[in-house]
Structure formats: structure tokens, C-alpha cells
Amino acid sequence: MRILEISASQAHEHASLARFMHPGACDASFLWLSLTRSELQATLGQVQELLQVLCGTQLVDLHVSDLLNDQLPSHYDYTSQYDLLVVRRLAASQPDAPAPPPADDAMRRQAGPPALRRIDTRPVGFAVFDRVLLSVHPEDGAVRDAVAAKLSAASTPASAPAIDVRATSARLPTGPADLMLRVVNQIVDSYLALRRDLTKQLDHWQEELIDPKTRFTNWAALMQSRQSLHHLDEICEDQRAAVQDWIDALEALPAPGTPAAARERELLLVRSRDVLEHIERVVHHVRRLEQNAETAVQLHFNVQSHRTNDIMRVLTVLTAIFLPLNLIAGIFGMNFEFIPLVHKADGFWIAMGSMVLIAIGLVLVFWRKRYLARTAR
Numbered sequence: 001m002r003i004l005e006i007s008a009s010q011a012h013e014h015a016s017l018a019r020f021m022h023p024g025a026c027d028a029s030f031l032w033l034s035l036t037r038s039e040l041q042a043t044l045g046q047v048q049e050l051l052q053v054l055c056g057t058q059l060v061d062l063h064v065s066d067l068l069n070d071q072l073p074s075h076y077d078y079t080s081q082y083d084l085l086v087v088r089r090l091a092a093s094q095p096d097a098p099a100p101p102p103a104d105d106a107m108r109r110q111a112g113p114p115a116l117r118r119i120d121t122r123p124v125g126f127a128v129f130d131r132v133l134l135s136v137h138p139e140d141g142a143v144r145d146a147v148a149a150k151l152s153a154a155s156t157p158a159s160a161p162a163i164d165v166r167a168t169s170a171r172l173p174t175g176p177a178d179l180m181l182r183v184v185n186q187i188v189d190s191y192l193a194l195r196r197d198l199t200k201q202l203d204h205w206q207e208e209l210i211d212p213k214t215r216f217t218n219w220a221a222l223m224q225s226r227q228s229l230h231h232l233d234e235i236c237e238d239q240r241a242a243v244q245d246w247i248d249a250l251e252a253l254p255a256p257g258t259p260a261a262a263r264e265r266e267l268l269l270v271r272s273r274d275v276l277e278h279i280e281r282v283v284h285h286v287r288r289l290e291q292n293a294e295t296a297v298q299l300h301f302n303v304q305s306h307r308t309n310d311i312m313r314v315l316t317v318l319t320a321i322f323l324p325l326n327l328i329a330g331i332f333g334m335n336f337e338f339i340p341l342v343h344k345a346d347g348f349w350i351a352m353g354s355m356v357l358i359a360i361g362l363v364l365v366f367w368r369k370r371y372l373a374r375t376a377r
Contacts, residue, residue, distance in 0.1 A: 001039050002141075002148060004032040006172060006179065011151035017050050026054060026131045030176050034135045034144045037068050047134070055129040057081040067125040067136040074123070074238035076245035083128045085180065085246055088121040088235055089143055089187040090194065121235055124187060126180045133176035135183065143190075147183050174264055181271045184243070188278040191236065195285050198229075202289055202296075209300035222293070229290050236283045243279060247272045317371050321362045325355045 003014040007029035014020075020031060031054065033047065040047065048058045059067075063084050066072055077084040122138035137144050154171035173179035205222065208214055250269060256262040332339065332351060341347030366372050 001036075001043065002032075002034040002144060004034070004148060004151065005029050006032060006151065009172065011148075011154070011172060013148070013152075017046060020050060021053055023053060030131045030133065030179075032133045032135070032176070032179055034137065034141070034148070036137055036139050036141060037070065038139065040064075040136050041068060051129065051132060051134070054132055055081065057129075059127060059134075063127065067127070070122065070138075072123045072125075074235070074242040076242045076249070078249055081129070083126075083177075083246070083249065085126045085128070085184070085242060086123050087126075087184050087187055087239055087242060088123050089138075090121060090190045124183070126183070128176045128180050131176070133179050135180070143183060143186055147179075147186055174267070177268055178271065181268070181275055185271075185275050185278065188239070188275060188282065191232075191282045192278060195282070198285075198289055202293055206292065206296040206299075209296045210303060222297070226290065226293055229286055229293070233283065233286045233290070236279055236286060240276065240279045240283060243272065243276045247276065313371060317366050320366070321359055324358050324362070328355055328358075 003017060003020075005012050005014060005026065017033075019025065033050070035043070035047070044064065051058050057079075059082075060079060063077065063079075066077075066084065066086060072086055074087050076086075124138070124143060125136040127134040135144065151172065173182055202225070205225075247269065250265070250272065253265070256265050328351065332342065341350055344350070363372070
């Protein structure tokens with residue numbers, strides 16, 4: 001469990017919830033309570049008591065079940081007191097997972113690109129209150145640790161005030177909703193960082209598919225990669241739908257009464273649209289990768305078909321060259337006593353010279369008609 005109290009210029013981490021168990025404890029700041037699923041299940045009563053004291057409400061039982069569900073897709077829900085957003089992030093390797101057996105280069109190639117072997121995801125849940133952000137993470141907690149490190153780096157020590165207050169406070173979130181969007185943006189950026197590896201690996205496969213000198217046999221890994229890309233597309237579509245629902249709910253709220261509140265609402269909408277744009281970039285890139293993989297497969301079969309046509313054309317030309325030679329050999333092989341040139345001493349050489357001239361003449365004719373020309377690659 002990580003407990004961060006975030007004010008206008010500082011983000012201070014606390015060790016326990018005891019100092020917040022009274023009303024008004026976060027009047028000048030807001031609280032970020034970050035837990036794993038096991039920690040939420042173990043301290044659910046204490047968390048509900050804290051929410052009742054600070055926010056005057058508790059989590060609905062169905063929302064508690066959603067936050068504890070490890071297979072929940074990305075979605076958005078709300079009540080009159082808080083909003084609930086679930087976004088799936090890329091899962092890190094589990095520390096207790098058995099290490100894969102060593103494999104040689106051939107086995108690794110057959111297994112497919114490492115980034116597409118298993119696109120595993122885990123949901124991250126957010127309950128956004130007025131003064132509290134409750135986030136539930138997978139057991140590794142990589143995203144919350146990264147965001148907490150950024151908040152600590154952006155804090156300004158009280159003993160050393162900044163020259164320009166706006167330059168430091170702008171880097172800290174202004175409220176639970178702003179912090180939630182920053183965490184979601186960190187999650188989406190991990191998908192954006194995956195694009196470079198996916199592009200590099202699939203480009204290598206495209207070159208191997210199109211190269212006529214190689215014989216591509218790794219079809220099982222290619223199909224697995226296409227299924228992984230389709231799975232990633234579905235994940236990003238759920239993320240986009242959840243963030244779009246959040247934006248729609250934010251726009252449907254009553255107009256703020258003060259210019260400062262209106263400014264804060266506008267900044268939340270801008271950051272929300274920025275997160276949505278990042279998700280759309282991931283969706284666009286994944287669909288382009290799927291299209292490129294499909295195009296590479298089609299080009300592979302077109303190249304193989306063209307190569308087969310070249311081979312059949314050469315074989316047909318060779319057959320056409322030897323066809324008159326076989327006819328001449330068949331004629332002189334007949335069992336007739338009187339055949340021209342049969343009883344002459346130089347008849348064999350005359351027949352052989354004629355066959356050579358006919359063959360050379362046909363080769364020249366076919367070469368001029370470009371039947372024997374090498375296809376440019």
C-alpha cells in the first residue's frame with residue numbers, strides 16, 4: 001500500500017492511514033491511496049472507513065468486486081459520489097513464473113517475435129472521489145511506482161521555494177481526476193513504446209516472406225502473431241470506449257460556478273482528449289501492423305506463384321526446343337531399310353548438325369521473344 005498526500009507544491013508519502021481518519025484531513029490537499037488487489041482485499045474495511053470519513057460515502061459492493069476482478073475488461077461506471085474507471089495495462093513478467101527452458105536460434109525463430117508471443121494484460125481500477133483517488137493495481141505495481149517517482153521528483157521542498165510557483169505546481173496534479181488521467185497516460189505510453197518492437201519484428205518477417213530465395217515455414221508463429229495483434233486491438237478498443245465514456249460524463253456535468261473551477265474542468269478535458277488521442281494512435285498502429293502482415297502474406301504467395309510461373313515457362317521452352325529433336329530422332333529410329341542418310345558415312349553427323357542448328361535457332365527465337373529472359377527482382 002502506498003499513501004501519497006498531494007498538495008499544490010508537494011507530494012508527501014505516509015506510512016499509515018491513521019492521520020487521515022478524521023474529517024477535514026485533506027482540505028488543503030488530496031489523497032492518493034494505491035493498493036494491490038490482495039492489499040485491498042485484506043484492508044477493505046479500513047479503506048471503506050477512510051472513504052466514509054473523508055468523502056462521506058463508500059465503494060459499492062459491485063464496484064469492489066470489479067476492482068478485485070483480475071479479468072475485467074476496460075470500462076467506465078459512475079455513481080453520484082464517485083467515478084469508476086478500469087483500464088488494462090501491459091503486464092510485466094511474473095516473478096514466480098518458471099523460467100523458460102533454453103532454446104537455440106531455430107527454436108526461437110519458430111516461437112515467433114518475443115513481443116507477440118504473449119500480449120498479457122492486467123486491469124488497473126480507479127475510484128475517483130472529490131479528495132481521494134483510490135487505485136487498485138496488479139501485484140507488481142510497476143505503473144504506480146513510476147508515477148509516484150515522477151510526483152516525488154516534481155515536488156518542491158518547503159525550505160527552498162521555487163522562483164516561479166507556476167513552473168513547479170503545474171507539474172503536480174490538481175486533483176484526483178488529473179492524477180488518474182496521468183496514470184492512464186502512463187499505461188497507454190507503455191503500448192506506444194511497444195510499437196517500435198512490433199514494427200521491427202514484423203518488418204523482418206515481411207522481408208523473409210517476400211524474399212524469393214528463402215523458404216518460409218514459420219506459419220504457426222505468424223498466425224499466433226496475428227491473433228496477438230487482434231487481441232491487442234480489442235484491448236485498445238475497450239480502452240478507447242472507457243475513456244470516451246469518461247469524457248462524455250465529464251462534459252455532461254453542470255457548468256462550474258467559478259472561473260478557477262471552469263479552468264480546471266477545461267484542463268481535465270484537454271488531458272482526457274490527449275489520452276484518447278494516444279489510445280487512437282495505438283489502435284491505428286496495431287491495425288496497420290495487421291494490414292501489413294496480411295499484405296506480406298499475399299505478396300509471399302504472389303511471389304511464389306510468379307516463381308512457379310517462371311519455372312514452368314523455362315520447362316515449357318526446353319520442351320519446345322527438344323520436341324523437334326525428338327521428332328528427328330524418332331524418324332531415324334524407324335525400322336525401314338531405305339531412309340535418307342542412313343547408309344551414308346557422314347549421315348550421322350549431318351543429322352546431328354541439323355539437330356544442333358534447329359536447337360540453336362529455337363533458343364534464339366525464344367530468347368528474342370523474351371521467353372528465356374531473367375525476371376527482374
